[in-house]
Amino acid sequence: MFHKDLERIFHPRRVAVAGVSTEGFGFGRGIFLSLLSMSFAGELFPVNPRGGEILGRKIYRSIDEIPGNIDFAIIAVAASQAPETLEKCLRKGALGAEIISSGFRELGTPDGVALENEIRTIAQRGIRVIGPNCFGIYCPRSGLTMLPGPDLSRESGQVAFISQSGGMSIDFAFMGPWTGFHFSKMVSFGNGVDLRETELLEHFKDDDETGIVSLYVEGVEDGERFSRALRETSAVKPVVVYKGGQSEAGQRAVTSHTASLGGSRVIWEAALRQAGAIQVQSLEEMAQTCLAFSLLPPRIYRGITVAGGGGALGVAACDMAEAYGLSLPHLEGDVYEAVLSCLPKPGSSAANPIDIANPYVPPRMIREALIQAARDERVDIQVQVPLLYHFKALSTLMGMKSFQEMTPYLEMAAAAGEVTDITGKPVVVVLPNPRRGEKDMDVEELFRQARRAFLERGIPVFDMLSDAMRAIHNVSAYAAAHGRQNQ
Amino acid sequence: MFHKDLERIFHPRRVAVAGVSTEGFGFGRGIFLSLLSMSFAGELFPVNPRGGEILGRKIYRSIDEIPGNIDFAIIAVAASQAPETLEKCLRKGALGAEIISSGFRELGTPDGVALENEIRTIAQRGIRVIGPNCFGIYCPRSGLTMLPGPDLSRESGQVAFISQSGGMSIDFAFMGPWTGFHFSKMVSFGNGVDLRETELLEHFKDDDETGIVSLYVEGVEDGERFSRALRETSAVKPVVVYKGGQSEAGQRAVTSHTASLGGSRVIWEAALRQAGAIQVQSLEEMAQTCLAFSLLPPRIYRGITVAGGGGALGVAACDMAEAYGLSLPHLEGDVYEAVLSCLPKPGSSAANPIDIANPYVPPRMIREALIQAARDERVDIQVQVPLLYHFKALSTLMGMKSFQEMTPYLEMAAAAGEVTDITGKPVVVVLPNPRRGEKDMDVEELFRQARRAFLERGIPVFDMLSDAMRAIHNVSAYAAAHGRQNQ
Known part of the structure; x- marks a missing residue:
């Protein structure tokens, strides 16, 4: 089944950006300016409790103050404020929100874990959450851009990228056009409290814009459903997978990066082979492989x-x-x-x-x-x-x-x-x-x-x-x- | 023992270039112009039976016509003319000559083999020969440059490179300064009828200018002497070896490239390890390894x-x-x-x-x-x-x-x-x-x-x-x- 609501998240029309300060180098201000720089197709509503203006636009003091409904939000507030902000987005009718702030489960602290659980609970009440601790969504067709991408390509292509890592995402976003292909959609989902690898894979399987699915993953939540999604997607289009954290030390690093549970190298290799997916060992190999799938029969x-x-x-x-x-x-x-x-x-x-x-x-x-x-x-x-x-x-x-x-x-x-x-x-x-x-x-x-x-x-x-x-x-x-x- | 005569070949003062035509893209004309472009330190004598002028300089009709002796020659004439030209260089007192022409043993024809044997016989009478079928010598300090290098660096460094392949040599000559090091001397010896890997290794072992020796080899002539030279050189400075033609198909390619006898992958790996040399698997790895040896204790x-x-x-x-x-x-x-x-x-x-x-x-x-x-x-x-x-x-x-x-x-x-x-x-x-x-x-x-x-x-x-x-x-x-x- 193709998830229409998910598709609308890639092309939102009214977007709140929470955590936009009038100066400095913060994530919220950065992503807001990046969206302008990318000529994002929808309406933007910057939000900050201190109010003020940015480039002549009013900064709303709260999500509540935005006139009318919103359909998407980008949340870049301090972790402790994230649940309350998300709650307001839900009330404003948003279908989804990406939380690019960090300071959650990846810290390994009780506070971080508790905040992340609050996010999950709110999500379950009817708003799809990307993140937290992620770089968000990049969709060339709508101009929705990820952190810190003010200068990503607006040209659409057939490669989708699903990534647990923000750094990998932004690097791959630049690497693609250089290597020779463009993207349909890209999602950096970080800690993946709600929307993550498996459901995105299922979505891109049925996405006509997507001809090739690429995936950077450190660990999955539901191995069985993931394997099935992988098998079913591979049956209709190539799926290219880069699994990070294959060594013992790599697994340890995964824990402090996205707090995922890994699984051994051997199990992964067997699972990917059985699903008919193609395993690669670096971002460069992933890009070159996507190029080859794009141009070779x-x-x-x-x-x-x-x-x-x-x-x-x-x-x-x-x-x-x-x-x-x-x-x-x-x-x-x-x-x-x-x-x-x-x-x-x-x-x-x-x-x-x-x-x-x-x-x-x-x-x-x-x-x-x-x-x-x-x-x-x-x-x-x-x-x-x-x-x-x-x-x-x-x-x-x-x-x-x-x-x-x-x-x-x-x-x-x-x-x-x-x-x-x-x-x-x-x-x-x-x-x-x-x-x-x-x-x-x-x-x-x-x-x-x-x-x-x-x-x-x-x-x-x-x-x-x-x-x-x-x-x-x-x-x-x-x-x-x-x-x-x-x- | 340090070979003084060899050292003089890297810094010749009077050099004949045989096969310089007044127009076109021939090797002889190319190397002559490259030497000028590199501001080579010695005197140059272009030679061509048709005579004429190049950039206002007289082209001699024969090596014999050059006034006085020469100490080195670059031979770029047709293979069939190479023995006679080399003979004349010997008579003119040249210590050495590089023959950059191809058309010898690598063709696999009786004619090619016979011509190469003639070259060998002349070399044994007292002139050191580099080549044939090679790109020659590059020495930044003297400005002696290899084919087709009009724009190589004149900065000297501590890395020597000995190579059976001309293409690898010219690529490595550019790759070195980019990667972060410079060369003491470089020799592309091609078919290696006389001077080749083992003797050059022995030479660079004792060369104070050389701190690191790198080597691209497809096959060696005297395995025992080569192993000894490798062991003795490795004992005093790092030796980095890229062995080409390790697969069966690679060995076949070696035959039509430099006509060397290879030896199995396993034997090579063991020999290099026992000698304390470092084996690499590509030119890029060789360059990065030379950089690391240059800058890390x-x-x-x-x-x-x-x-x-x-x-x-x-x-x-x-x-x-x-x-x-x-x-x-x-x-x-x-x-x-x-x-x-x-x-x-x-x-x-x-x-x-x-x-x-x-x-x-x-x-x-x-x-x-x-x-x-x-x-x-x-x-x-x-x-x-x-x-x-x-x-x-x-x-x-x-x-x-x-x-x-x-x-x-x-x-x-x-x-x-x-x-x-x-x-x-x-x-x-x-x-x-x-x-x-x-x-x-x-x-x-x-x-x-x-x-x-x-x-x-x-x-x-x-x-x-x-x-x-x-x-x-x-x-x-x-x-x-x-x-x-x-x-």
């Missing part, structure tokens, strides 16, 4: 070609491939000859890895080489590794001031897209970006432009070959678990 | 604190620490209270991981917290994780155009240095840099400035916590192998 990828980047990269590619269940079929016969005929000589090798002797080979030749290589039926996917930074050396040698014009990244992106379209076998690009000092900001800028060009053409881009292979492996693992093969 | 590090960055990062820190032989001692009693008193409340945790509730805490408070934490005798090293990018959000909220002025990275660097000095326990910094699009180049620039500030204060900086822990682990492994503990 859900197939089992085994045979891979790696083209460009020099001989040692090819050697490293082979070493890595094994670990990710991939293999580099040795090209032979007329496919080999056809690939070789597209490459500069001497110094190139067409056997796969396809070692291209110099980084300045025109994109149309690489295009032709990849089309030829795809004729080998053992090849499922191709990875191209252009070394853009070498164009800087070339432009230095040629005494040119800007090397961006001479770097054919647009042609490269078009070629990669065409090879994918023509062969039906995806091309993935790795753009190694060995950063330098402040004087080479032009290389960094070119790198970002090129990255965007590939993404706009629907080509997944990764910084490192190992990242690409791991992400491809994760897509394969999902396809294998759900029986989708080369359809 | 060679001790066994076990107890670590992780401060800042939010609760989930602390959880991840604990999960990772286990894998790298590190532990996060739980701070207690008066140390705990003293640390807690330096942190913002509520929301902070002083138990270790030290979770700092907001990223805007003044550096002097972090400084005090770390000094207090170091009082726990189980703590050997401390990792600080400032989230600089949050200052961008703060400046957006405050309507400021530049956030660089309000980000106290200089104070942070000074504080980290002072904590190291006062406590005798190193502080290591992790600067997470979640990149965004082209519009956030100011964040990237700030990040690079901050990086430099920490490095200039002698503080190792890493992008990711896992990188820092792995590098610390590698230093510990070296100290353990060589019996240096907390001296």
